[in-house]
Amino acid sequence: MVLAWLILIPLIGGLLAWPAERFGAAAPRWIALLSMLLVLGIAASLWPLGHYGQGLATGGEPWQLELQVPWIPRFGIDFHLAIDGLSLSMVILTALIGVLAVGCSWRETGGRVGLFQLNLLWVLAGVLGVFLAIDLFLFFFFWEMMLVPTFFLIALWGHRGSRRERGIAAATKFFIYTQISGLLLLLAIIGLVYAHHELTGQLTFDYDALRTTSLPDGLEYLLMLGFLAAFVVKLPVVPFHSWLPDAHAEAPTAGSVDLAGLLLKTAAYGLLRFSLPLFPEASQQIAPLMMALGLVSIVYGALLAFAQHDLKRLIAYTSISHMGFVVIGIYAGSIEALQGVVVQMVAHALSAAGLFILAGSLYGRLGTRDLREMGGLWSKLPILPGVSLFFAAATLGMPGTGNFIGEFLILMGSYPAAPLLTALATGGLVLASVYALTLIHRVYYGPEGPRPVVAAVSPREVAMFAILIALSVWVGLHPQLVMDTSADTIHRVRDLYLFAAPATGVQAP
Amino acid sequence: MKLDVHDLLLLAPLLLSAATAVAVMLAIAFKRHHPTAALIAALGMGAALASAVWLIPGDAAGAVTGLVFVDDIALLFMALTALTTLGCVLLLAAYLDGYPGLREEAYILLCVAATGAMVLMASAHLAAVFIGLELLSVPLYGLIAYTRNHLPALEAGIKYLVLSATASAVSLFGIALLYADSGTLSLLALGERAPDSPLVLLGTGLLLVGIAFKLSLAPLHLWTPDVYQGAPAPVGAFLATVAKVAVFVLLLRLLVAIPPALTANFQQLFLGLALLSILVGNLLALTQTNLKRLLGYSSIAHFGYLLLAVVAKVPAGLEAILVYLVVYTTATLGAFAVLAALSRAGNERDLDRIEDLRGLFWRRPAMAAIFVLTMLSLAGIPMTAGFIGKFTLFAVGVQAKLWLLLAVMLIGSAIGVFYYLRVAVALFRRVEGASPPEPGGVAHWASGLVMAASGALTLGLGLYPQPVFDLVGHLLG
Numbered sequence: 014m015v016l017a018w019l020i021l022i023p024l025i026g027g028l029l030a031w032p033a034e035r036f037g038a039a040a041p042r043w044i045a046l047l048s049m050l051l052v053l054g055i056a057a058s059l060w061p062l063g064h065y066g067q068g069l070a071t072g073g074e075p076w077q078l079e080l081q082v083p084w085i086p087r088f089g090i091d092f093h094l095a096i097d098g099l100s101l102s103m104v105i106l107t108a109l110i111g112v113l114a115v116g117c118s119w120r121e122t123g124g125r126v127g128l129f130q131l132n133l134l135w136v137l138a139g140v141l142g143v144f145l146a147i148d149l150f151l152f153f154f155f156w157e158m159m160l161v162p163t164f165f166l167i168a169l170w171g172h173r174g175s176r177r178e179r180g181i182a183a184a185t186k187f188f189i190y191t192q193i194s195g196l197l198l199l200l201a202i203i204g205l206v207y208a209h210h211e212l213t214g215q216l217t218f219d220y221d222a223l224r225t226t227s228l229p230d231g232l233e234y235l236l237m238l239g240f241l242a243a244f245v246v247k248l249p250v251v252p253f254h255s256w257l258p259d260a261h262a263e264a265p266t267a268g269s270v271d272l273a274g275l276l277l278k279t280a281a282y283g284l285l286r287f288s289l290p291l292f293p294e295a296s297q298q299i300a301p302l303m304m305a306l307g308l309v310s311i312v313y314g315a316l317l318a319f320a321q322h323d324l325k326r327l328i329a330y331t332s333i334s335h336m337g338f339v340v341i342g343i344y345a346g347s348i349e350a351l352q353g354v355v356v357q358m359v360a361h362a363l364s365a366a367g368l369f370i371l372a373g374s375l376y377g378r379l380g381t382r383d384l385r386e387m388g389g390l391w392s393k394l395p396i397l398p399g400v401s402l403f404f405a406a407a408t409l410g411m412p413g414t415g416n417f418i419g420e421f422l423i424l425m426g427s428y429p430a431a432p433l434l435t436a437l438a439t440g441g442l443v444l445a446s447v448y449a450l451t452l453i454h455r456v457y458y459g460p461e462g463p464r465p466v467v468a469a470v471s472p473r474e475v476a477m478f479a480i481l482i483a484l485s486v487w488v489g490l491h492p493q494l495v496m497d498t499s500a501d502t503i504h505r506v507r508d509l510y511l512f513a514a515p516a517t518g519v520q521a522p
Numbered sequence: 523m524k525l526d527v528h529d530l531l532l533l534a535p536l537l538l539s540a541a542t543a544v545a546v547m548l549a550i551a552f553k554r555h556h557p558t559a560a561l562i563a564a565l566g567m568g569a570a571l572a573s574a575v576w577l578i579p580g581d582a583a584g585a586v587t588g589l590v591f592v593d594d595i596a597l598l599f600m601a602l603t604a605l606t607t608l609g610c611v612l613l614l615a616a617y618l619d620g621y622p623g624l625r626e627e628a629y630i631l632l633c634v635a636a637t638g639a640m641v642l643m644a645s646a647h648l649a650a651v652f653i654g655l656e657l658l659s660v661p662l663y664g665l666i667a668y669t670r671n672h673l674p675a676l677e678a679g680i681k682y683l684v685l686s687a688t689a690s691a692v693s694l695f696g697i698a699l700l701y702a703d704s705g706t707l708s709l710l711a712l713g714e715r716a717p718d719s720p721l722v723l724l725g726t727g728l729l730l731v732g733i734a735f736k737l738s739l740a741p742l743h744l745w746t747p748d749v750y751q752g753a754p755a756p757v758g759a760f761l762a763t764v765a766k767v768a769v770f771v772l773l774l775r776l777l778v779a780i781p782p783a784l785t786a787n788f789q790q791l792f793l794g795l796a797l798l799s800i801l802v803g804n805l806l807a808l809t810q811t812n813l814k815r816l817l818g819y820s821s822i823a824h825f826g827y828l829l830l831a832v833v834a835k836v837p838a839g840l841e842a843i844l845v846y847l848v849v850y851t852t853a854t855l856g857a858f859a860v861l862a863a864l865s866r867a868g869n870e871r872d873l874d875r876i877e878d879l880r881g882l883f884w885r886r887p888a889m890a891a892i893f894v895l896t897m898l899s900l901a902g903i904p905m906t907a908g909f910i911g912k913f914t915l916f917a918v919g920v921q922a923k924l925w926l927l928l929a930v931m932l933i934g935s936a937i938g939v940f941y942y943l944r945v946a947v948a949l950f951r952r953v954e955g956a957s958p959p960e961p962g963g964v965a966h967w968a969s970g971l972v973m974a975a976s977g978a979l980t981l982g983l984g985l986y987p988q989p990v991f992d993l994v995g996h997l998l999g
Contacts, residue, residue, distance in 0.1 A: 087991035088917070128950075150913075157904040168947050181947055185940060193936045199913070200928060203920045 016080045016094040019055060019104060020142050020155075022048050023111070027134035034127030045115045045130040049137065053108035056101065065098055065498040075221075075505065076147075077101070084151070089206075089217035093148035099502035102355060102495060103144040103282055106362055109484075110274040111137040116477050117370045118267035120377070129170055129267075132162035136271050143279045147220040149202045152287070156243070157195055159276065164188045166268040167260055183256075183263035190256040194246040201239020205291065208232060224290055224509070237292035237299065244288060247280035248336050250303075251310040258321075261329035266373030269325060273332050273365035278358050281339050285354070285502075289343070290509040297510070300344040304431055307344070308438050310337030315444035319451060324375065324382040327452060328368045331408055334441060335361045335416075341438055342423035345430040346510045351503045352496045353422025359495055360415025360488050364407040367481040371401055374474055375456070379464045384452075389461030396470045398457050400478045407485050409449040410442050415488030415495075529586045534573035535600040536590075536640045539607075542566025543633035546626065556625045560615035560968075563629035564608055567636065571604035578997070588708055589653075591646035594997040598844065599643045599771050602851060606763045607636040609855050609972045613756035613862040616966030621669070621867035628668055631661035632760065639768035648697045648707040651772060655693065655736070658765060659686045665760070666753040669867050678752025685735070685745045693732025699725030700780075709779035726780050726788070733776070736769040739795045739829070740802035743822045747806075750818035755865050755872050758814055759858030762821050763851045770828065770847065774840070777832065792833050796927060799826030800934040807941050814874045816941060817857055820900055823934055824850050830915055830931060834922035842914040844994045849911035849983060853899035856976030860893040863969035876945055881953040890949045892977035899980045901942040902935055907983035910990075 026048030030041035063077045076095035084092040096104070114133060139159025146152040164184045171180030202218070209226040210216045217223070228236065246253045261269050289296050314334030321327035335357070342354040374397060376382050391398050407414040410421075420442065427435045488495060530537065546562050549555075574597050583593040610632060618625040638657025645651045663686070667679025701707055703721035731742070738746040750758050803823030810816040828846055831839040864879075865872035873879070883890035899908035912935065919928040983990060 084986075085988050085991065087988065087995065154904045154909075157909075161898065161903055164943065165947075165950070169950050177951065181944075184947075185943060188943060189936055189940060192939045193932065196932045196935055200916060200920065200932070203913075203917050207917070207920050 014080060015055060015059065016078060016096060016145055017092075019052055019145065020094075020138050022052050022055075023134040023138040023141065027131040027138070030130040030134065031127040034125075038126045041127040041130040042115065042119055045134055046112065048134060049108055049111040049115055052137075052141070053105065053112060056104045056108050059096060059101060060105070060498070063098055063101065063498070063501075065500070075501075084148075088150070089215070089219070090150045091148050091219065092151060093219060094145040094151075095147045096145060097502050098498040098500065099282070099285065099355065100144045102359065102498050103278060104141060106278070106359055107137060107140050107144065107275055109480075110270060110362055110366055113366055113370070113477055113480070114267040114270045114274075116473060117270060117373055118265065119473055120471075125170070129166070129265075132165050133267055133271070135159075135162040136166065137275070140271075140275045140279055144282060147286075148218045149206070149220060149223065149287075150218040152220075152283075153195070153199055153202055156198070156279070156283075157192075159279075160188060160191055160195070163268065163272070163276065166271075167264045170265045170268070171263040180263040183259040187256045187260040190246050190253070191243075194242040194253075197239045198243035201236045201242075204232070204239065205236050208236070220287070228292075230294070233292050234295040234298065237288065237295035240283070240288045240292070241299070241303075244280040244283045245306075247283075248277060248340065249280075249333060250306045250336070250340055251313050251333065252306075254310070254314075254333050257333060258326045258329040261325050261369075262323055264325075266369055269328075269369040269372075270366045273328070273369060274362040277332060277336060278362060281336070281343065281354065281358055284340075284343050285351070285506055289346070289506055293510045296344070300346070301431070303344045304341050304427075304434055307337040307340030308434055308441075310334065310340065311438055311441035312337075312444065315441055315448055318448040319444070322384050324372045324384060324452075324456075325369070327384070327448070328365065328372060331368075331445070331448065332361070332365055334445065335365075335408075337441065338420055338423050338438065341427050341431075341434070345423075345427035346507055347426040347430065348503060348507055349422050350426025350430075351507055352499070353419050353424075353426055355499045355503065356415055356488065356492050356495050357419025357423060360407070360419045360485065363481050363485045363488070364404055364414070364416055367400070367404040367478065367485070368408065370474075370477060370481075371397065371404060374470075378467045379462070381464060384455045386464055387456045387462045388459040389457070390466065391457040393461075393466050394470075396475060396478075400482070401456065402453055403482055403485075405449040405453050409445040413489045414485050415492065416485075418489055418492040525586070532577065532584065532586050532592045533590070534577065535570040535597070535604060536637060536644070538566060538570040538573055539604065539633055539637045539640055542570070543630050543637065546629045546633065550626045550630075554626055556618065557615070559626035559629050560611060563611045563633055564615075566633060567604050567608040567611060570636075570640075571601055571608060574598075574601035574604060585646060589647045589650040590641070590644045592644050595771070595774075595844070596640075596644040598993070598997055599767060599847075600640050602767065602848065603636055603639045603643070603764050606767075606851055606855055607632060607639075607760070609859065609975070610756050610760045610764070612968040612972050613759060613859055614754075616969040617754060617756050617862050617865065618867045619966060623669070623671070623867075625867075628665060631665045631668075635661040635665070635760065636764060639764050642768040643771045645772065645775065646709050648700065648709065648712075651776075652690075652694060652697060654768070654772070655690055655732070658768060659690065659736075662686075662757070662761065662765065665757045666749060668757065669754055672871070674752040674871070675754060676752075678749045681745055681752075682749045689732045689735035689742075692735075693729050696725045696728025696730075696732065699728065709775065713779045722780075723787075726776075727791075729776065730773075730788075730791075733769055733773050734795060737766055737773070737825050738818075738822050739825055740798040740822060743799070743802065746818040746822060747810075747815040750814045751812055751874070753814075754867060755814070755858055755862035755874065758817070759855055759862065762817060762854045762858065766821065766825065767847050767851060770825070770843075773832070774843065789833055789835075792829050793927065796826045796829035796833060797930050799823060799829070800930050801826075804934045804937040804941075808937060810941070811876050812874055813857075813861060813876060813879070813945065814872070816876075816945070817854065820938065820942075821850075821854065823938065824900070826934070827912070827915055827931055830924060830927050831918050833927065834918045834924060836918060836922045838914075838918050838921060841991075841994050841998060842911075842918045844997075845914050845987075845990055846911040848990060849899070849907040852976050852979045852983065853896045853906070853908055856892055856896035856973060856980055857900070859969055859972040859976055860889055860896070863889065863966065863973060876948050879945070880948045880951055882949045884950075884952070889973060892973050894946045894949060895977050895980050897942040897946045899984070901939050903939075905981070905984045907980045907987070909984060910987040 030044040033040040079095040082092040142155030168184035318330035342350040642654035663683045735742040807819035831842045899906035902908040902912035
């Protein structure tokens, strides 16, 4: 029941926040903040349950906590939630980013606060549901559930500087991309379930049951593509990415933080949790292609980030670049690479959230996000330049930050599987330094921009940056905690993916 | 032929519905009083609903005379018809409130049309089919043009009259051909005896043309947007729900009854109709600025989706159809209810443009929330009933391996998302400049009730759909 509360609290909090608007703008914000803090507390209290890092859980129960209630027996659908190390890491991350998303929207929205917080909390509830559901129908349910509030966040509270029509267009683009790919996912899920039904006579959407289905090769490949469609669009991998910069450019800061910090991670999680274990052989077959696309994403994202004038679009492209590493790591499939993926997911969520909050702060002071109108701010702004430098360093993978650990592990773990590709991907780190340092240079150095500056930095902002920086450094210096927590799951995924069948495309480490 | 008590009992929903029409008529003759007429109609429909629900669990199914066969499926849809008509009565009561013209007759027409729908659902004889079709259509001519000083309504009424009469004539000709070849009009006998002759094929084909027209399947959809736009919103609700559901149930009966209708040729025909309807409905809905037209096109697309289950020919198909019809009715009724609640018969026009609803959320949050919910349901987004409907249809499509149709349905759904969301966003947008024509006062309690009920059902079935599956599973044995 604890697991259900993790999802119910934000849902109920949202419903409370909406009418709380009448008690002033602060009420919904406090409700939202308390809801997310509560979720964070509950999630953290689940951590000791797993005895992570003590070697006790290995080989034991796959799930530390489960909740299974019949939901639609007609189709064998259960309300089935479960948590293991990987989901727990993601849940804690979600709660944390959720707190920050609420925090960074404290001043920004201006009016309609209740409805804004409702949408924000419901996105978070959907994300939490995605990380917890292990009934495929339920997973899809949450997967789609987070789209509608995200759509409204972008469409209605978008970036203040642009015309609303553009926000709606960007939101619609986001929705249609994810909706088409989501429907493919739904078809693939139904296809998998009925294939299982034909083989065993049992109609079920349960993850553990479906994982054991031995599908014919052709069908497995097709179904895997259906799953992949949803994940590569959401991640996004390069040819499917074009919704992301638009969505970020139009989204409010909190929306961007959610999008980059959490929504992208649901796709990586989906690959780890569903795509690889359910379709190991097909995934191995497509691994070379996916790793190549990952490489393309790294380079393409980095190059385009370098060319952007809009600060948020720049950060959006860096996300694409970073997610390229995640794809390579996932399909390499070795323990090091997969652990690197988890660390990278956490680290990128922190650094991207930091950068987007920074972009929001800068916009709040300058009234522009155009890099051409910035410049020479180093001495004019307190605190923010240093913070920016930190997050730029984190983005380029400086040792001491979590991003370094993530990228290093991914590259190290992928090298045995694909030496050439990994070597090329390493070049992405160089490109990352180029765009990160260019960013700092264009914002803070050079001739002063034309805009007047409002200087004061509020304690709220300082607190948010402090939390993000502290966590980022912590993950960078002591990544063992994250790795221990997810180690069990990672081993299981690796075994299912690489040893389920004679490896074809990728060599086992 | 004699009727005993048991037969009369089986016919109870139908008889009650017909009696309601008579009762309203008598009440008008006695004294013209709008609330009374509406109350009688509402009570009558409530009684019809109660009787149908009461009959459902029994195993009383059976033929009543040669014309009608009342089984569980017929009873389920009679209940749905009575419930939806009850909703339309309430919407009409609110809509006609304060209308200077004659108001009470609308309820007679509505109850007669509901009776026709029930006859169609239970028909076991082609004569009953024709009676049902006409009983359903003729009152609708009057209802569509009910606000007759209003030019678009009049135009819509006449358009529907001419086209619908043509379609009925085509159907009648088809029935005649079937009779010419087989010498019987009973569906049961037709099923046993109908030879696979050209005349039967042609007859079935013509009959299906008439049905496709009433379902406004592309390419026989051309009347739909104009009629939906011109008709008063509560009548539009009836047209889009009861009138269509009844004809679809009839289609199911014919498919079972007339063997040639299941041959490969007709399957191809249905496949073609489905593909066209999905594409045409969704593509043309894209550019609409009038919500009634948009809902009209969307209903074309939804009945295209439904044909998937007809083409599939798997056991789960019938279940999917029943579930989808319930889900579709709920959402469509809810959407029309909001439009009806915003409009008054006496006004110059219904508030049915997307622009009219702009910013509705800031003026009427509950109403706007329900409208958004119905839009999301029609788009098939999780947490709404529409998703469950789409899911069952997908499941059927996958079981039957209808990949082409599924692909088109996927494209159609994606297009659908675009225009449903466009409407949903408009409700939240701030109004700039001149405010739109503000509907007077608080929403009438009657339409409020309908909106609340459809909203609650849409959400409830989306979150916990098992009761519907239980019910349908029970009915299908």
